[in-house]
Amino acid sequence: MSRATRTDRGLRGGTAAEGTGRAGNSLTYPRIVEVVTGSGITQAELGEAVGASVRTVQNWAKGEATPKGAKVTRLLDLGYLIEQLKSAYTEEGIGIWLHSRNRNLDKQRPIDLIVAGHLDEVLEEAERISGAM
Incomplete structure (x- = not known):
């Protein structure tokens, strides 16, 4: 597969998506929006x-x-945040986690922090939960 073909499909050499060969797992912006909004973040919150x-x-x-x-x-x-959370929660669980107060985030809701531009704090907590740290 040529680089141009991989790029047209939203893939780059060496990605996990390339190895699957399934369109549903291809790395495209519509797919990333679907993953994010399918995990409890509304389109308005994403915006x-x-x-x-x-x-x-x-x-x-x-x-x-x-x-x-x-x-x-x-x-x-x-998208990365959601992937981290998937290792610990179901999609429903991710939505609940995002919209619930979190004692490790000073009792704030992760979604509120994300919207306010504090995604890094939420990522740190998600990585802690998923065991990536």
């Missing part, structure tokens, strides 16, 4: 977290647009 409107998030989800600039990094970071 707030990355600095985009709900309409923009909907366009990403449909593949009609792609994030640009800092929005790319924020979206990918949220």
Whole structure:
């Protein structure tokens, strides 16, 4: 498979997605939006977290647009957060965790911290939970 073909499919050489050969697991922006919103973060919360409107998030989800600039990094970071949490929780559990007060986050809700731009604090807690630290 050529580099151009891999890139067209949203894959880069050496990714886990490339090895699966299944479109449902391909690394694309619509798939990342699906993973994030399928785990308890609404499109409105996702938009707030990355600095985009709900309409923009909907366009990403449909593949009609792609994030640009800092929005790319924020979206990918949220995808990473969800992947960390998947090692400890079900999708329903992730949604509950994101919206519940957390004693390790000064009794704040992870989703509120994410929207306020404090994703790194939430990532640290997620990595602690998943055993990655």
